[in-house]
Amino acid sequence: KAIAYADSSYGACRNGHGAETDMGYIYLRYGPPNTVVKRHNETDYYPYEIWHYHRAGPFTNKRFLFFSPHMVAECFTILHSDMLGEVQNSDWLHQLRNRENRLRVTDSQLNRLNPRRDTFSGEEPEDLFFNPR
Structure with missing residues (x-):
């Protein structure tokens, strides 16, 4: 099933x-997952989802971040997790934001003031990862 x-x-x-x-x-x-944050239409980041588990096996409060680097909404790959034994990528935020460089999107005033803030949702992926909603 x-x-x-x-x-x-x-x-x-x-x-x-x-x-x-x-x-x-x-x-x-x-x-x-207990909660899922879906951001498929951001301007400065590849489409991504953050899955949060209150309990995953013997562990508590674990997260998985998936992204779609090819911009195909149905095809997400894991980019980072804080789960022991799963993919852990210390450069995940930069790789998630790499869309801006590939598409040559110019920085908005908001991004110049706060380079980690996404201009579409007004939320930061780093904050969403560590503080799931």
């Missing part, structure tokens, strides 16, 4: 094999 859910929910970019995606793997390993 969980594999069928993963396949139907996360399988759009893998011909229906959602269990083989990063999101499907995390879902099957830790179950459904």
Whole structure:
């Protein structure tokens, strides 16, 4: 049943094999997240999602950040997690923001004042990661 859910929910970019995606793997390993932050239409960041688990195995308060570097909304890969044994990337914020450089988007006044703030949602990915809503 969980594999069928993963396949139907996360399988759009893998011909229906959602269990083989990063999101499907995390879902099957830790179950459904307690909260999900979805930011698919940001101007300065690649589309991303942050999954927060109150309990994941023997651990508490763990997060997973997925992003879509190819701008295909259904195809998210894991970029960073604070879970022991999973992908940990100290440069995740820079890589998430790399969209600005590739698309040559000019900085808004808001970004010049606060380079970590996203101009579309007004929220910072770093704050959303450490303080899930």
